[in-house]
Amino acid sequence: GEDVEQSLFLSVREGDSSVINCTYTDSSSTYLYWYKQEPGAGLQLLTYIFSNMDMKQDQRLTVLLNKKDKHLSLRIADTQTGDSAIYFCAETVYQGGKLIFGQGTELSVKP
């Protein structure tokens, strides 16, 4: 079946690292994405990872994929107040197919 789960809230101090976790059920998922949604705005693609990769790093962002456990995480280093937003994990089986989203994790960064 198709199901993506995330914890709903995360609160961190400015300068700390944030880790947002996601689990998914569809073992045939090929593409996994992280999107950011700021208040009143659309979804901005942050990063993506293919299922044949374990890790991807992009500046302050590190994505880890444990395909055996169907677990995806997004680590944000040196979290800033501008990182406060809702972060969505999403999966698709093929490019062009429907994205299945998690419920979103609301990240709150305190100064």
Add this chain to the structure above:
Amino acid sequence: DTAVSQTPKYLVTQMGNDKSIKCEQNLGHDTMYWYKQDSKKFLKIMFSYNNKELIINETVPNRFSPKSPDKAHLNLHINSLELGDSAVYFCASSATLDRNYGYTFGSGTRLTVV
């Protein structure tokens, strides 16, 4: 600017009315989508079109009718609006042969039915 643009950004209407939301992308993508985000921020796909052909039609009331006049446009028409239709509707697009850019979303249309 290259983007996915949707209009209007806000739509307030009475129950029973019919309304349309328009979406256009100039990214050269061949697939377009409509997603609904409810009050709990949950995002669910409604429809997907590839080169003007409907390929995904999730369990959506038939009061919702998508129309794709060409691969750069995907409009959503809603008949007999109900209170439960209040949500933010996002248009998105992707390129099936492009593995690098994911899906690009519009900024959303906030529909409020009163």
